[in-house]
Amino acid sequence: MYVARPLLRITLFTREHCSLCTQAKFVLDKVQTRNPFQYAQFDVMKSGNEKWRIYEFDVPVIHIEKANGPTPWETSENAKKLMHRFSQEDVEAAMDEVSV
Numbered sequence: 001m002y003v004a005r006p007l008l009r010i011t012l013f014t015r016e017h018c019s020l021c022t023q024a025k026f027v028l029d030k031v032q033t034r035n036p037f038q039y040a041q042f043d044v045m046k047s048g049n050e051k052w053r054i055y056e057f058d059v060p061v062i063h064i065e066k067a068n069g070p071t072p073w074e075t076s077e078n079a080k081k082l083m084h085r086f087s088q089e090d091v092e093a094a095m096d097e098v099s100v
Contacts, residue, residue: 007067008095009038011075013055015045020084024060031091038067058083062091064098 010028014021028039044052044059055061063079080094 006099007036007038008098009040009065009067010091011063011079012039012041013044013052013059013061013063014041015043015056015059018059021060024062024086027086027088027091028062030088031095035092035095037064037095055083060084062086064091064094066098 042049042052044055061083063075063081065076065079080098082090082094
């Protein structure tokens with residue numbers, strides 16, 4: 001039986017010339033086709049995104065949280081985080097955790 005989950009937001013923290021980030025975007029595209037979510041993306045090295053430079057050497061990083069939470073640039077400390085390499089199954093399992 002399919003149970004609808006609340007709308008979630010996934011924020012991707014990335015940077016230029018990051019092959020893992022390209023793979024992460026591909027994974028998120030696959031997830032989006034099965035489990036729709038709001039999406040935001042930030043290049044941690046661009047001007048104005050200094051707050052996210054903490055992820056400079058950890059990209060790609062995603063934050064998963066309920067869509068009724070703060071805006072992506074004010075993502076909460078409670079956001080579920082995945083870093084580096086993650087699969088479609090990893091993302092969907094994290095989405096299930098956040099949906100509870």
